[in-house]
Amino acid sequence: MKIMGLQKLTLLDYPEHLACTIFLGGCNFSCPFCHNRDLVNVDPQAPTVDEDDFFSLLKKRQGILEGVCISGGEPLLHADLPVLISKIKALGYLVKLDTNGSYPERLEQLVNQKLVDYVAMDIKNAPDRYAMTAGLKELDLAPIQRSIAFLKQGVVPYEFRTTLVAEFHDMEAIEAIASWLEGDSPYYLQCFEDRDTVIQQGLHAPTREDILLFQKRLQTKIPHTYLRGL
Numbered sequence: 001m002k003i004m005g006l007q008k009l010t011l012l013d014y015p016e017h018l019a020c021t022i023f024l025g026g027c028n029f030s031c032p033f034c035h036n037r038d039l040v041n042v043d044p045q046a047p048t049v050d051e052d053d054f055f056s057l058l059k060k061r062q063g064i065l066e067g068v069c070i071s072g073g074e075p076l077l078h079a080d081l082p083v084l085i086s087k088i089k090a091l092g093y094l095v096k097l098d099t100n101g102s103y104p105e106r107l108e109q110l111v112n113q114k115l116v117d118y119v120a121m122d123i124k125n126a127p128d129r130y131a132m133t134a135g136l137k138e139l140d141l142a143p144i145q146r147s148i149a150f151l152k153q154g155v156v157p158y159e160f161r162t163t164l165v166a167e168f169h170d171m172e173a174i175e176a177i178a179s180w181l182e183g184d185s186p187y188y189l190q191c192f193e194d195r196d197t198v199i200q201q202g203l204h205a206p207t208r209e210d211i212l213l214f215q216k217r218l219q220t221k222i223p224h225t226y227l228r229g230l
């Protein structure tokens, strides 16, 4: 499996743990607000991180770093992900997985095999806006629903998270999300930041005032709704 990027140290990606992050290429979504355009549409000639170098780093940092975040792209696209994670876990690291929830069987398999310690799943939008927000013409929501239901069982620590974009999220969408996810799940709202590397230019962050209103409304049905990086 090709590792497309490596951030050697992150204080933010893995809650309460010092970690590094690897980025795997390819994604089944094409969210217009995605920052990682080059990880979604991967150039086969793009440079990659040598797997041996990555594992040398993990060996060197044992006792300093606690975790490895696996991000993308969509990491669960890769059927051989369990092999990579097993090697990481063999060195004693915690593993956090970022996912868009499209591959519930693979997610369940990793959790049941105790190969992941924390899962962050994106909730792109309310069900009736999901496809549009994922940059697709249509989308079967059943796998997303199944991933949500699985994580809500609490078999593994997890969070849901949404990147708020003014063009996609309004109070109507927020109310639909609140009804959809209702319960005790940890739910993080993060704000879109424009960058040169986004898939679609010209998008905007909602105002801080709107975000606070969204949080308040969400907390009526999802009490553990928090803001991240705001």
Ligand code: SF4
Binding pocket: 027, 028, 029, 030, 031, 033, 034, 035, 036, 040, 072, 073, 074, 100, 122, 134
């Ligand atoms: S935001 Fe995530 S799910 Fe969406 S295109 Fe980017 S990597 Fe894929």
